[in-house]
Amino acid sequence: MTVDKDNWLSPTWWRQAVVYQIYPRSFADANGDGIGDLQGIISRVDYLKDLGIDAVWLSPFYPSALADGGYDVDDYRDVDPHIGSIDDFDQLVSALHQRGIKLLVDIVPNHSSNRHAWFQEALASPPQSPARDRYIFRRGTGPNHDQAPSDWKAAFGGSAWEPVGDGWFYFHIFAPEQPDWNWANPEVRQDFLTTLRFWSDHGVDGFRVDVAMALAKGFDAEQPEILPSQAEMEAVPIGPDHLLYDRDEVDEIYAGWRRVFDEYQPPRVAVAELWAEPSPRKARYATEESLGQAFFFDIVHAGFNPFKVRQTIDEVLGWSRDSGSSATWVLSNHDIVRHASRFGLPDVDSDSVWAGPDRDRHWLMTGGKEPVEDRCRGLRRARALTMFLMGLPGSLYLYQGEELGLPEVTDLPDAARQDPIFFRDRGFNVGRDGCRVPLPWTATGSSFGFGSGAAHLPQPTWFGQYAVAVESDQDDSTLNLYRQALSLRGRWQGAESLEWIETGDPQLLHFRRPGGWQVAMNFADQARPLPLAGQSISLSSWPGIETAVVEGKDDLAVGHWIPAETTYWWRDSQVS
Ligand code: GLC
Ligand code: CA
Numbered sequence: 001m002t003v004d005k006d007n008w009l010s011p012t013w014w015r016q017a018v019v020y021q022i023y024p025r026s027f028a029d030a031n032g033d034g035i036g037d038l039q040g041i042i043s044r045v046d047y048l049k050d051l052g053i054d055a056v057w058l059s060p061f062y063p064s065a066l067a068d069g070g071y072d073v074d075d076y077r078d079v080d081p082h083i084g085s086i087d088d089f090d091q092l093v094s095a096l097h098q099r100g101i102k103l104l105v106d107i108v109p110n111h112s113s114n115r116h117a118w119f120q121e122a123l124a125s126p127p128q129s130p131a132r133d134r135y136i137f138r139r140g141t142g143p144n145h146d147q148a149p150s151d152w153k154a155a156f157g158g159s160a161w162e163p164v165g166d167g168w169f170y171f172h173i174f175a176p177e178q179p180d181w182n183w184a185n186p187e188v189r190q191d192f193l194t195t196l197r198f199w200s201d202h203g204v205d206g207f208r209v210d211v212a213m214a215l216a217k218g219f220d221a222e223q224p225e226i227l228p229s230q231a232e233m234e235a236v237p238i239g240p241d242h243l244l245y246d247r248d249e250v251d252e253i254y255a256g257w258r259r260v261f262d263e264y265q266p267p268r269v270a271v272a273e274l275w276a277e278p279s280p281r282k283a284r285y286a287t288e289e290s291l292g293q294a295f296f297f298d299i300v301h302a303g304f305n306p307f308k309v310r311q312t313i314d315e316v317l318g319w320s321r322d323s324g325s326s327a328t329w330v331l332s333n334h335d336i337v338r339h340a341s342r343f344g345l346p347d348v349d350s351d352s353v354w355a356g357p358d359r360d361r362h363w364l365m366t367g368g369k370e371p372v373e374d375r376c377r378g379l380r381r382a383r384a385l386t387m388f389l390m391g392l393p394g395s396l397y398l399y400q401g402e403e404l405g406l407p408e409v410t411d412l413p414d415a416a417r418q419d420p421i422f423f424r425d426r427g428f429n430v431g432r433d434g435c436r437v438p439l440p441w442t443a444t445g446s447s448f449g450f451g452s453g454a455a456h457l458p459q460p461t462w463f464g465q466y467a468v469a470v471e472s473d474q475d476d477s478t479l480n481l482y483r484q485a486l487s488l489r490g491r492w493q494g495a496e497s498l499e500w501i502e503t504g505d506p507q508l509l510h511f512r513r514p515g516g517w518q519v520a521m522n523f524a525d526q527a528r529p530l531p532l533a534g535q536s537i538s539l540s541s542w543p544g545i546e547t548a549v550v551e552g553k554d555d556l557a558v559g560h561w562i563p564a565e566t567t568y569w570w571r572d573s574q575v576s
Contacts (some may be wrong), residue, residue: 008100011266014206014293015326016493017054017395018486019104023334024061024083025070026438027400029451036438036450038084038092045095047468051403051479052486055102057208057271059334061089065115067177068156068420069334069436071106071210072113076195086202093203102205104269109192110211111178119179127168128222134188135179136171137164138221150227157424171221173214173244175420183215183253196260196268206261206269212285212294213274216249218242238276246276254290261292271295271328271397280315286325293325295397299389300336304343304381306509306523310500313392317498320394326496327394331386332402338435341408343385344378379405380565383481383541384521387567388509390485391519393496398482401439404466405478408434409459416458433457440467476543484539488569492517503530508562516572522562530562532570541567 007013028040038061048056060070063080070080079089096103112119118134125131127139138149138161145167152160154172161169162176170179181188196207218241219227228243238245254270261268271293272285286294296316302308320327331339382405390396412433414422419431438456440463441449448463464470471477495514503510507524518535522528542563562568 009266013054013102013266014269014395016393016496017102018052018489019055019057019395019397020048020051020053021057021059021333021397021399023059023069023400023436025456026436026450028439028441029447029453029455032452033082034447034451034453034456035082037082038079038088040451042088042092042095045099045101048096048101049099050483052483052490053101053398055104055205056096057104057397058106060106060108064113065177066418067113067175069418069432071108072111072115072175072178073108074113074115075117076107076112076191077198090202097203103203104206104208104271105199105204106210107192107195107199107207108210109181109183110214111172111174111180114177114179122170123164127166132168134182134185136182136217136221137168138171140167140169149221151230152227152233153230154424156420173211175424177420180217181215182221183217183249184220189253189256193256193260196257197263200260200264200268204268205266206271209270209272209291212254212272212291213238213246213250213276214244215253216247217244218247238279239281246274246279246281251284251290254285257291258289269293280319280322283319283323283325286320286323288324293328293395294323295328295330296320297330299329300331304385304523306507306521309385309388309523310509317393327392328397329389329392329394330397330399331382331389332399332435333397334399334436335432336435338399338402338406338408339385340375340378340382340402340405341373341410342378343381344373344375344407346372373407373410375407377565378407379478380542383478384523384565384567387481387485387539387541387569388519388521390489391511391513391517391567391569393493393498393513399435401435401466403479403482404440404468404471406439406463406466409437409457410434411460412437412457418457437463440464442469443467481539481541485569488539505529512572518570518572519567520562521567522564525564527561527563529560530568532560532562532568535570535573537568537570539569 025036027036029036030039061083063074064070121131141147148161154160236242240248270291272291282294285291298312302312316327419433422431438450443464447455471479492515499512501510510520512518
């Protein structure tokens with residue numbers, strides 16, 4: 001399929017779009033209270049324009065007690081007063097649209113916050129009342145009904161059932177402050193359609209759907225049958241028979257959303273967040289009848305391993321083709337350790353994401369010591385793999401700060417941490433705050449130009465080196481690499497096809513795109529031969545093509561080698 005990216009009303013604008021994720025509380029703080037806000041984003045729209053992105057994905061900005069970084073929503077149709085107002089939101093939409101940038105917002109349909117008006121109404125209402133039916137309540141067990149209905153564990157640690165004091169419990173996959181909605185309830189369904197229309201009417205171009213595979217549950221909490229144990233539940237693969245994840249009934253929910261998306265011109269788009277891997281079933285969420293696109297995080301688990309990377313690319317392109325959608329490429333977001341740091345770790349070839357269970361595993365492997373990160377190597381590898389993925393057909397999701405090559409902040413003081421994972425899994429899993437530290441805009445100054453006061457999460461002293469102002473002035477900075485790569489990519493994203501070129505070298509991946517664009521990546525820690533005679537490199541992921549090539553191999557002609565851990569882009573010389 002050929003995509004017309006330059007037509008604002010094109011219904012396919014998203015297929016190869018570069019989408020930049022903003023975690024609003026950590027992007028830019030206009031009023032100096034330490035919390036990023038909508039006016040802060042508005043003040044940086046030219047930065048986003050210069051970067052060369054097509055759309056912004058805004059993580060939750062709704063009123064919230066921040067029990068889970070805003071993914072605990074008090075009111076789906078308002079703006080957190082700490083972040084701005086609906087007026088500010090409208091200003092942001094028009095500032096972005098004026099610059100040709102679309103806007104996706106995060107929608108959190110699996111759970112609300114415990115401060116949501118409907119949850120408060122449920123608490124104030126008797127068991128088995130219509131108000132309670134909007135959530136998942138179940139009677140406790142034991143003679144006094146004071147025991148949890150089952151031994152199910154919440155994703156952030158602790159029980160998945162919270163007592164409400166009258167012999168009943170409510171169910172939450174995540175924190176107790178995030179009660180799960182009952183999607184079998186028609187009012188809940190209707191209310192989300194109202195929310196989708198509300199933001200679409202405010203000019204939003206699409207939605208990122210949080211925990212998209214969990215909405216339909218396979219148990220009726222009010223029925224007396226015995227619930228399986230956690231172990232029994234986990235023994236069932238994620239899919240149609242699992243009680244919580246990826247049941248077939250989600251399809252019907254999203255078919256209803258699709259009808260709302262199609263009321264707009266161009267139709268509103270959506271991307272499903274799903275962490276089940278590997279999962280060919282994900283393609284279901286990406287069809288035209290459903291959400292239209294799905295995140296394929298499989299590439300996050302491919303590490304820096306050329307075999308896994310190639311295999312994942314082929315799988316993801318295949319699943320996307322099956323669904324009629326386009327692929328999604330993502331290496332970082334607000335839930336995982338920044339990839340510049342992941343790739344600097346010693347076990348980088350494993351699927352470690354150094355967060356959640358993988359981080360725990362890393363701690364165990366290193367005898368409880370903090371892993372030693374090789375920052376220079378991590379950045380070199382991050383730039384290479386990012387530029388490799390940028391060359392692929394599909395859309396690309398970038399996370400704020402990765403364009404600066406920003407590493408994870410691994411040594412936040414405990415007192416500064418905010419993530420519920422840290423509090424609920426204390427001492428074992430430090431949580432996700434390290435990738436959510438506010439961005440550095442200037443080399444010095446309070447909060448490095450993030451705002452006029454201190455930032456809500458402390459920034460380390462070395463943050464200034466990665467500041468936008470510093471990197472803007474360095475030709476070979478990561479920021480300038482992203483700018484050049486995105487601008488070049490925009491010129492050759494037409495037909496969504498790719499042809500692998502067999503190199504005979506397992507460490508060297510090479511493909512060609514329509515129009516004669518070629519991309520090669522050397523995963524090895526040494527230079528490798530690459531027949532490049534007569535071609536001139538358009539872009540290299542690491543500065544100093546010449547010296548890197550000749551280093552240690554000065555008997556060899558420049559232009560026949562690709563340096564270690566580097567990606568090259570070039571164009572066939574015979575193509576004009
Ligand atoms: C998603 C979000 C994550 C959040 C969770 C619960 O995975 O990306 O940040 O904690 O859902 O809403
Ligand atoms: Ca602020």
